[in-house]
Amino acid sequence: MKILSADFLLVCNDEFEILENAAICFDKKIIDVGSREEIVERYKDVKELYLGKNSLLMPSLVNTHVHLEFSSNRTYLKYGDFLRWLGSVIKYREIISKECKEECYKNALNQMLKSGVGIFGEISSRGESLSYCVNAPQKVLFFNEILGSQPEVVDILYNDFLNRLKESKKYASDKFIPSISVHSPYSTHPILIKKSLEIARSENMIVSTHFMESRAEREWLDRGEGDFKRFFREFFPHIPVIKPLNSAKEFLKSFIGVRTLFTHALFATREEFEMMKDLGGSVIHCPISNRLLNNAVLDLKLLEEMKLSYSVGTDGLSSNYSLNMWNELRAALFLHFDRDLISLSKSLILASTKEGAKALGFNSGVLEKGRSADIIAVKLPGECEVQEIAYHLILHTREVEKIFIDGEEECPIS
Ligand SMILES: [Zn+2]
The missing domain is CATH 3.20.20.140 (Metal-dependent hydrolases)
Incomplete structure (x- = not known):
């Protein structure tokens, strides 16, 4: 089991919900998503990795x-x-x-x-x-x-x-x-x-x-x-x-x-x-x-x-x-x-x-419990208000910081 936390988490549901100071707990599947405090408290034995200032998590x-x-x-x-x-x-x-x-x-x-x-x-x-x-x-x-x-x-x-x-x-x-x-x-x-x-x-x-x-x-x-x-x-x-x-x-x-x-x-x-x-x-x-x-x-x-x-x-x-x-x-x-x-x-x-x-046809694409843990971590280039995130993300992202597929971190093939 892993916990990743970031300044923002894009759930990518129909409401385009964005959580601030959020964390996600997962193995092959997503186990839980919530506030950083809540998730760290709920899964005390699991090591948390905070992705740093202006970090963002979203589905791959x-x-x-x-x-x-x-x-x-x-x-x-x-x-x-x-x-x-x-x-x-x-x-x-x-x-x-x-x-x-x-x-x-x-x-x-x-x-x-x-x-x-x-x-x-x-x-x-x-x-x-x-x-x-x-x-x-x-x-x-x-x-x-x-x-x-x-x-x-x-x-x-x-x-x-x-x-x-x-x-x-x-x-x-x-x-x-x-x-x-x-x-x-x-x-x-x-x-x-x-x-x-x-x-x-x-x-x-x-x-x-x-x-x-x-x-x-x-x-x-x-x-x-x-x-x-x-x-x-x-x-x-x-x-x-x-x-x-x-x-x-x-x-x-x-x-x-x-x-x-x-x-x-x-x-x-x-x-x-x-x-x-x-x-x-x-x-x-x-x-x-x-x-x-x-x-x-x-x-x-x-x-x-x-x-x-x-x-x-x-x-x-x-x-x-x-x-x-x-x-x-x-x-x-x-x-x-x-x-x-x-x-x-x-x-x-x-x-x-x-x-x-x-x-x-894949059970992926939304950060919610039960979905496959297909997750990316992105770094925004500076501080950003929640309502402006969508276009700044598109304007500034070239490559992602991390990518997880079925809960495993993947690196480029050599
Ligand atoms: Zn074609």
Whole structure:
């Protein structure tokens, strides 16, 4: 059993409760949270560690969407327009994959760990990140991705996906959960969607998908026109008539009975958000990736008005310059410039703790009795009034002082 105490403790419950001079007692799970005096008195035999002036405790962060298999990318890929980016991904995919070796994965995992990420959702397209995720210090929801549009290769692609899923299942544990990701409505054949979601439904998996990330996707799915039409024509010159594989509505309907995370949703309509909510789904917000690839910002105001939950993801280094969650939160703070600073900061912190853990299905993200002891300690750079903490925390935090996962202190992997 351990006791940590700090000047502030962010519970990260819906009320955004902040305790002053607080302490937390935990082993693998959180045993008690309260005032420093109370906790020290109640657990006399347990050694207390006070974290010092301006210290703060909160749940570890959750990065709900990352593609570690792209972690070697720095300047290969082209930003500014989604199709330009996609073209560069196709061109450099093999080089990026080849350059992403042990050191590269280690750095990516360490960057997340140092920024306080205790849980993440990995989208694996080729199974190459599997061993690194199995051995990561963090808890992982491992999404085996399925995609492919050409009917003649559907069986080959499905078998490859099944093999990857089967391989990942060998390592299933409390901290490594294998699952499924359906790439997107524009790239995945309806047969692949149907078959993979049948597995997800019968095994009660949480599934991830990309949805309405670009304006081009909207135009293509609604009218079969636009940049995607030109892109597909170039990519599949042998096919005389190219049509969208799915309508947005049909695509969403295929997720009935599956807990689904809809990533990006930049160009989703209100009706589509309502469908996501009815499905029991939530949205993943990747603000930096959205700025770099699509010049767009998620309509958080609408999500909050509709009470549709969102979490935060860095996306991969294929569309970001870092996997540091605080960089992501800072970007969000500035991108949503028309929102009230204090309430937006609180909303972003809850999205990357409580909502993130809920999205990935881990009993974590709130500092309360019975939850997993996934905790970070942060140092504020100076004295701070309670009501100003949320935005100062986002503005000033680069790395955390300590991170505990299931009650054990974790250090970067060497
Ligand atoms: Zn993604």
